[in-house]
Amino acid sequence: MSKQLNSGPAIILVEPQMGENIGMVARAMANFGLGELRLVSPRDGWPNEAARATAAKAQHLVDGATVFDTLEEAVGDLSFVLATTARQRDGFKPVYGPVEATRALRGRVEADQTTGILFGRERFGLSNEEVGRADAIVTFPVDPDFASLNIAQAVLLMSYEWMKAGMADENATRFSGPDTTPAPKEELHGYLDHLETALNARGYFRPVAKKEKMVDKLRAVLTRPGFTSGEVKVLRGILSSLDYFSPNEPRGMGYPERKQAADAPRMQRQPATASERNAGGQTASGQVAGERIAGEQSETGSDDA
Template sequence: MTGAGTNHTIPSLMGGPAIILVRPQLAVNIGMCARAMANFGLSDLRLVNPREGWPRTGALRKGAYAAAAGAVHLLEQARLFASLEEAVADLNGTFATTARERGQLKPVLAADTAMAEAASRFSSGERLGILFGPERTGLANEEVALADKIVSFPVNPAYASLNLAQAVLLVGYEWMKAAHGAAPPFQPAERSPAAPREMILSFFDYLEGELARVGFFRPLAKRPVMQNNLRNMFHRMNMSEQDVSSFRGMIVRLVEGPRADRPKKKSQPPSDDKG
């Protein structure tokens, strides 16, 4: 299954720090992490002793692949390790994610600060990894000890436990902003040019004339104030030429009523003239 935002006609972003899932418990969460990685251009997925093994067949595989929602290439390329030490052996630095203070005197960074550092180091050729612990307990102290720095999130202190894929998503989002920029992926289409004053004043004259004709301005002594209020309402819209044309067209139809259907052209009967 792929989502509405999937576009296979353009190149996909790849690279970034390795996402290292340490003892993940559920195959479906591994699939959801792959989806989060694909959202933000991360492509190095490493698994350390997943509880259910690495499911490449059966129901577990089906669940993981369905949760990946089109990011199955990351599941196919995922590397399996017997220990965290093996998973980080080729890296120049690692960040450990945790919601709890561990008393290890390591620098504790917010995700945006950590990923800004990661993007800078990555562009210099360093290889980095981000550690995520199992869903129920998080990383063990011994696993956090293998990291250079800690990444944590500003969450409700009374409910700081994040879903595994949500944690990957938050880090991936900050990586995307740091490495590729924070601009939205698209902008609204250009509006038609701003309406010139002459066009707007002509519209006001027409609108106010029709409103006066049907007795809208009552009492008459308040007409100047009511006209000013109407004009200010439209001015606040910063109307384009298309806006003014549309408003005027709507009022014309209300004033004149429905358009009469154009009579259909009658087809000419075949001629009987054989001469």
Template sequence: MSKNAKINDAARLSDIVPPAVILCEPQLGENIGTAARAMANFGWVDLRIVNPRDGWPSEKARAAASRADHVIDKVQVFDSLEAAIADLTFVFATTARSREVPKPVCSPDEAAQKVVQSGVSGLPTGYIFGRERWGLNNEEVALADEIVTLPVDPDFASLNIAQAVLVCAYEWRKTATAGALPFRLDEELHPPAVKEDVVRLFEHLESALDEVTFFRPPERRPHMVRTLRNIFQKAELTEQEVRALRGVIAALERRETRPRRSDKDDNEA
């Protein structure tokens, strides 16, 4: 992040309880670690694992978490899914396949609305994610309140665990913060240019172009001037950018230019 950028306080969360992530029988420590990293990106910290194939703790998971140690250090391991969700008030099962389980189905953004509302009230919620190879079984889906699925291509619907966690976590945080971004350009350090300075830039540029007979034929000059001015207006120039452009024009004005070919030369070519 640029040293000129300030953190937007609206992007921070302190009073909304984030959901738990429950991984059912994950096979690889690396997948647990990348899921933990995705959680940390969006402020989720409660990672629960049901019967990890390679046991726990896992150095491969910690390495793949890429410094999301605060998530890895708090991991809870359970022998059953029932035990992993016992303290939660509302649970989503994530799946990309149609099930013979009569459950409401919603998208990640719709699920985020419910989870954020519960989190504001301090109620614990969670998302259940299935195995790498075949996801959740019907008995596990039956333990959830609703199903959340992503608008993926039906002919290639499989996501890895971290991808699925990332999408759900992203939608949750976007909802929880009303889409607030962590930073924007600091306008105190880069204030927009006042119109007087912008007009002087236009006049400087147009004068320099007149010197090199850029506007040809002359009757086209007003139209070409409007076009150039519109181009720069779209840029929403800052004071610093206007000064830089004036410097560029000044440097070009002092440059030795090649003589233009005459109309006679053009005819002889």
């Protein structure tokens, strides 16, 4: 047997019963960078097409698996072996949890020692004699009333801990969410002022004596998320549509009075275009200039959504 590549412990399945489980073991290994699969007397023979079918792009591990007649041969070239079990065994072997176990494996692999992890049969795991051939035991913190794990699940857990033990930051992820900057307070407060005005016009603040406290709570809820400028624009667009228009007066069908009042300050600051002046304040689409100006906020919000 050639010297084990220094890429992690060998995964050793002792008399695995189903080819499908072997394929899923290979998939779990590939997920977390383990590259050596050893099989001891697989029940259904080898090679096994069921294993290839369930390997999900990890067929290279199935095709590269080494088959042994006995456990002694499978671990013969290894210097440190862990045995996985959910049952307490007689003897004086050290017992590790998966985190401590994989850290110990990392140290040995980095010291160019050959290592392996034993996994038993689907039906009853490893025998006492087989556990006795390992250097230490690793067990999972499972519910004692239901401690049995599928073999692929057990391999997945150990493979995950192996990968995590080699990371400089155990909380690191392969990708992250977008960097976001909260909107300027002016934008957020403008939205909150608009919301308060709209709710007040519809009699939301009842009884009136409690309005101040209700406004405080409303602002506390809406300032907590740290909305971006784009998100505030979406909210302003939604609020504008609900506040100024209705099913009987949808956008483009007129110029509601409340919208005229809201647009008046902006209209005074922003002169109409030449075409709007020539048309007496009416745009080519039939919207008055004031609706176009005030509607910009709503349209921008829709685009950002």
